[in-house]
Amino acid sequence: MSKIFQHLVSAAVPVPIENIDTDQIIPARFLKATTREGFGENLFRDWRFDANNQPKADFALNNPLYSGKILVAGKNFGCGSSREHAAWAIADYGFKVVVSSFFADIFKNNALNNFILPVQVSETFLDQVFKAIEADPKAEIEVDLENQFIRIVATGEQENFDINAYKKTCLRNGYDDIDYLLSLRQDIEKYEGTRAFNF
Amino acid sequence: MGKTLFDKIWDSHIVMSKPEHPDAVYINTHFIHEVTSPQAFDGLRKRGIPVFRPQKTRATADHNVPTLDQHLPIKEARSRHQVEMLTKNTAEFGVELYGLGHPYQGIVHVIGPELGITLPGMTIVCGDSHTSTHGAFGAVAFGIGTSEVEQVLATQCILQYKPKRMKIEVNGTLKKGVLSKDIILYIISKISASGATGYFVEYAGDAIRNLSMEARMTICNMSIEMGARGGLIAPDETTFSYIKGRQFAPQGADWDKALAYWKTLFSDNDARFDKVLTFDAADIEPQITYGTNPGMGMGVTQHIPALDQVEEKERPSFKKSLEYMDLEPGSALLGKKIDYVFIGSCTNSRIEDLRLVADYVKGKRKADDVVVWIVPGSKQVEAQAIEEGIDKVFAEAGFQLREPGCSACLAMNEDKVPAGMYCISTSNRNFEGRQGPNARTFLASPLTAAAAALTGRVTDVRDNF
Ligand code: SF4
Numbered sequence: 152m153s154k155i156f157q158h159l160v161s162a163a164v165p166v167p168i169e170n171i172d173t174d175q176i177i178p179a180r181f182l183k184a185t186t187r188e189g190f191g192e193n194l195f196r197d198w199r200f201d202a203n204n205q206p207k208a209d210f211a212l213n214n215p216l217y218s219g220k221i222l223v224a225g226k227n228f229g230c231g232s233s234r235e236h237a238a239w240a241i242a243d244y245g246f247k248v249v250v251s252s253f254f255a256d257i258f259k260n261n262a263l264n265n266f267i268l269p270v271q272v273s274e275t276f277l278d279q280v281f282k283a284i285e286a287d288p289k290a291e292i293e294v295d296l297e298n299q300f301i302r303i304v305a306t307g308e309q310e311n312f313d314i315n316a317y318k319k320t321c322l323r324n325g326y327d328d329i330d331y332l333l334s335l336r337q338d339i340e341k342y343e344g345t346r347a348f349n350f
Numbered sequence: 351m352g353k354t355l356f357d358k359i360w361d362s363h364i365v366m367s368k369p370e371h372p373d374a375v376y377i378n379t380h381f382i383h384e385v386t387s388p389q390a391f392d393g394l395r396k397r398g399i400p401v402f403r404p405q406k407t408r409a410t411a412d413h414n415v416p417t418l419d420q421h422l423p424i425k426e427a428r429s430r431h432q433v434e435m436l437t438k439n440t441a442e443f444g445v446e447l448y449g450l451g452h453p454y455q456g457i458v459h460v461i462g463p464e465l466g467i468t469l470p471g472m473t474i475v476c477g478d479s480h481t482s483t484h485g486a487f488g489a490v491a492f493g494i495g496t497s498e499v500e501q502v503l504a505t506q507c508i509l510q511y512k513p514k515r516m517k518i519e520v521n522g523t524l525k526k527g528v529l530s531k532d533i534i535l536y537i538i539s540k541i542s543a544s545g546a547t548g549y550f551v552e553y554a555g556d557a558i559r560n561l562s563m564e565a566r567m568t569i570c571n572m573s574i575e576m577g578a579r580g581g582l583i584a585p586d587e588t589t590f591s592y593i594k595g596r597q598f599a600p601q602g603a604d605w606d607k608a609l610a611y612w613k614t615l616f617s618d619n620d621a622r623f624d625k626v627l628t629f630d631a632a633d634i635e636p637q638i639t640y641g642t643n644p645g646m647g648m649g650v651t652q653h654i655p656a657l658d659q660v661e662e663k664e665r666p667s668f669k670k671s672l673e674y675m676d677l678e679p680g681s682a683l684l685g686k687k688i689d690y691v692f693i694g695s696c697t698n699s700r701i702e703d704l705r706l707v708a709d710y711v712k713g714k715r716k717a718d719d720v721v722v723w724i725v726p727g728s729k730q731v732e733a734q735a736i737e738e739g740i741d742k743v744f745a746e747a748g749f750q751l752r753e754p755g756c757s758a759c760l761a762m763n764e765d766k767v768p769a770g771m772y773c774i775s776t777s778n779r780n781f782e783g784r785q786g787p788n789a790r791t792f793l794a795s796p797l798t799a800a801a802a803a804l805t806g807r808v809t810d811v812r813d814n815f
Binding site for chain 2: 167168169170172174175178179180182183184185186187197202225226227230231232233234235236238253255256257260261264265274315316317327328329331332333335336338339342343346347348
């Protein structure tokens with residue numbers, strides 16, 4: 152997993168379903184591993200494979216027309232369980248960006264902590280992206296973190312997205328939250344001294 | 351201007367707040383379990399650092415454990431390995447573990463409150479989204495990912511953006527047969543599975559005030575199902591008397607000091623919320639979900655929306671969901687045949703839930719072709735149920751009382767609902783495959799589940815009251 156994200160131009164894989172919960176992204180029975188690797192194999196397991204482990208032809212990840220490092224999904228992506236395994240599965244499969252019109256809070260944190268960029272766009276722009284991919288499955292999408300925009304290369308349609316300045320710095324430089332928190336060690340100890348209760 | 355309860359707790363836990371940065375928030379209590387912690391301990395090993403405040407983290411094994419024959423080694427190798435890793439990690443890093451066989455073992459969100467570890471005014475996190483349960487005590491409690499578990503182990507702090515504040519008021523008197531589970535399912539059905547994303551919710555109003563502690567936990571538990579970061583309820587006499595005397599609760603002079611502090615924990619009259627919603631308790635009937643997210647719920651006597659009642663944009667997802675459930679748009683669920691009844695999970699597996707169900711089914715017998723699993727939330731709940739003779743009521747009814755764990759709530763262990771079968775479940779998620787590949791879930795209250803166990807069908811519990 153690369154710990155840096157700056158800029159990307161890539162085709163995208165469309166999964167135009169709303170409320171995709173983390174149980175769909177990675178079902179609970181695959182959470183028994185004690186390392187972070189290998190979850191990509193089971194990304195969207197039950198939508199990708201039938202009960203006999205045969206690929207379901209109608210699911211986008213099994214469709215050879217689609218490829219690329221960008222996953223585009225319906226609103227409220229990543230709701231449900233806090234399992235970071237969902238972000239690990241997405242990263243392990245090879246996605247660097249997830250585009251949706253709305254993300255669940257915990258998933259968003261988990262994604263950023265794994266250097267996956269969640270790009271939240273308007274519903275209108277999301278529709279435009281889906282339409283562009285429908286018109287050309289290889290349609291390229293450009294995502295630029297520095298200037299915080301996402302662009303459909305063929306049509307030039309683009310939109311700006313929000314990202315917190317701190318997280319932007321982390322992504323661009325490969326810093327993680329623990330590095331920052333560990334640097335606050337003295338402040339944490341000082342804070343503990345001010346607490347009236349020992350809980 | 352006054353402060354909300356949430357602000358009072360959050361603000362008093364900030365170690366560092368820098369512009370453009372998330373707040374570094376101090377955590378009072380950290381719970382861990384076997385599934386979301388191994389990679390975090392590995393991270394510490396890689397960095398060569400210890401757990402910063404090991405006495406502030408408590409561990410239990412719940413997600414992967416079998417709920418029969420817990421005295422035997424876990425059969426499934428990968429589950430066993432994960433539970434063993436927890437034992438090894440907690441021993442190596444000096445964290446207290448209530449593992450299998452321990453009298454305190456149970457679902458993480460059941461044992462924290464019942465042991466008096468969960469207290470008002472605390473910040474509490476766990477690598478589990480239903481950590482929101484602990485908010486019932488007037489704590490700021492929320493679920494986190496494994497990287498964040500590692501942050502807390504390493505520094506006792508977490509980096510977090512402050513969510514917005516929402517107040518949900520429920521006023522008036524609940525109708526007979528309507529439980530706190532129905533209140534929360536009703537609210538989620540009204541505001542959708544993403545209606546509170548970005549917010550921390552405070553529940554208020556006399557219908558909430560009048561609930562027991564356990565009923566309040568059920569409400570806060572499901573805050574995450576409408577997307578909220580967490581949910582909380584201001585502590586009051588109900589809270590204080592629940593906590594008093596529990597194993598780890600403060601005692602003597604500490605109790606008095608704590609109590610004086612807890613009494614300051616409420617939203618000031620002039621506190622401002624970013625959003626306020628109000629509901630009338632009298633409008634709520636026993637609820638049931640029909641779809642594959644907890645927002646797809648309705649009163650048990652109502653009909654599933656017809657296609658033209660669903661916004662056009664949402665139709666594809668709606669149809670996909672009903673296809674999975676093998677249900678027709680516009681149809682009723684009342685009378686629908688069911689195969690399994692699961693009474694358990696961190697939402698509804700406490701002693702009050704078991705008592706309610708036992709009272710309702712006493713002297714009756716389950717329908718022949720229904721499998722009924724009752725899974726207590728903890729060893730202590732199980733022991734209490736046996737002491738009160740509830741186990742005998744269940745045995746006579748043909749219900750199987752199993753041992754504590756997450757069980758069929760997430761089907762990670764051996765307890766799974768078979769493909770294609772319908773289960774009425776008191777848990778919190780009806781996602782596709784949640785209770786087993788291709789299993790179909792109807793979420794409901796323990797009473798509605800008990801009524802279905804007796805008739806073998808989706809039943810209005812008010813008919814037999
Ligand atoms: S009972 Fe279910 S929801 Fe609760 S902690 Fe266990 S798996 Fe999660």
